[in-house]
Amino acid sequence: MTDHSEIISRITGLLYPFILLFGFYLILNGHASPGGGFQGGAVLASVFITRYLVEPDRCIRLNTLKTAEKTLFVCIILYPALFLFVSPANHSELLNLIYLIVMNFLIGLKVCSGFTIIFFRFAFFEGGI
Amino acid sequence: MIEDIFLITLVILAIIALNTKKLRRAVVYLGVFSLVSSFVYLLYGAPDVAIAEAIIGSTITTVLYLVALRKYKVFSIYYTNDSNFQDIRLLKSESPFLYNLETFLVKREMEPQIIYSREPIETVLAQEKFDLAIHHTDQDIWIYGCAEDYQFDAVEDYLLTNHGDLNLHLMRCAEGEDNEA
Numbered sequence: 001m002t003d004h005s006e007i008i009s010r011i012t013g014l015l016y017p018f019i020l021l022f023g024f025y026l027i028l029n030g031h032a033s034p035g036g037g038f039q040g041g042a043v044l045a046s047v048f049i050t051r052y053l054v055e056p057d058r059c060i061r062l063n064t065l066k067t068a069e070k071t072l073f074v075c076i077i078l079y080p081a082l083f084l085f086v087s088p089a090n091h092s093e094l095l096n097l098i099y100l101i102v103m104n105f106l107i108g109l110k111v112c113s114g115f116t117i118i119f120f121r122f123a124f125f126e127g128g129i
Numbered sequence: 130m131i132e133d134i135f136l137i138t139l140v141i142l143a144i145i146a147l148n149t150k151k152l153r154r155a156v157v158y159l160g161v162f163s164l165v166s167s168f169v170y171l172l173y174g175a176p177d178v179a180i181a182e183a184i185i186g187s188t189i190t191t192v193l194y195l196v197a198l199r200k201y202k203v204f205s206i207y208y209t210n211d212s213n214f215q216d217i218r219l220l221k222s223e224s225p226f227l228y229n230l231e232t233f234l235v236k237r238e239m240e241p242q243i244i245y246s247r248e249p250i251e252t253v254l255a256q257e258k259f260d261l262a263i264h265h266t267d268q269d270i271w272i273y274g275c276a277e278d279y280q281f282d283a284v285e286d287y288l289l290t291n292h293g294d295l296n297l298h299l300m301r302c303a304e305g306e307d308n309e310a
Contacts, residue, residue, distance in 0.1 A: 034176035034177045034179075036177070042181065042189065046184060046188045049189060052196075
């Protein structure tokens with residue numbers, strides 16, 4: 001992997017938008033079809049991970065990602081609580097749908113940043129070299 | 130029927146992954162293994178699990194294992210000597226022992242990296258991150274390695290069979306914070 005090949009970098013660059021699209025599809029359609037926050041988030045994280053194959057020398061801004069992950073975690077805790085207390089007693093179907101989609105979205109982004117942090121931390125800061 | 134075929138394929142792939150000589154091939158077989166197992170999940174009607182298995186099993190863990198392999202490949206050897214050596218290249222040509230050790234490690238897919246140090250062996254042991262530390266006195270060769278390092282076992286076997294005539298002393302240190310393999 002030290003001498004990275006032109007073919008792999010070109011093809012991965014071409015594939016990025018499709019992987020991103022698939023990830024967001026999995027997240028946003030997770031309440032109706034197979035998939036959901038975790039799986040979609042893992043697909044989004046694989047975008048960052050394959051980026052390592054293209055440019056093995058450059059790290060990403062890990063601190064920003066860490067802050068984002070913490071913020072998303074707080075959001076994931078706060079949002080259901082808020083939903084419980086604010087929504088009316090007999091809430092409609094639409095409200096449930098919005099709740100599910102937003103929750104899936106938050107979980108997806110959190111999983112994506114978590115996986116990315118784990119991977120880049122491992123690749124650049126742990127062990128030898 | 131199809132499920133049975135793929136389940137048998139899973140077992141075969143697992144056995145192949147265990148029996149490969151090179152670790153990198155085993156990683157690739159493991160990726161194929163998780164791909165097939167995700168297909169089996171799909172056949173049993175669990176598409177959710179199948180997606181998760183396909184992404185995590187065959188993308189993320191494969192890349193992680195490859196990165197880990199690349200990190201583990203560099204094998205650093207610290208070499209200290211009693212006498213003040215003048216030229217490093219001269220030293221390597223004078224002692225076939227070091228040269229043989231290097232070729233042996235290359236054969237095992239490692240990248241040996243020899244660091245010549247003027248510090249006493251105690252400082253090296255205490256402060257540096259090493260896989261092997263070699264202390265060469267006039268008669269004896271002291272070799273220090275990690276107790277849990279399986280590469281060190283292979284090195285020990287090799288040295289004892291091929292260089293039995295030298296006065297070798299193999300020491301095993303406990304795995305500390307500083308000298309992780």
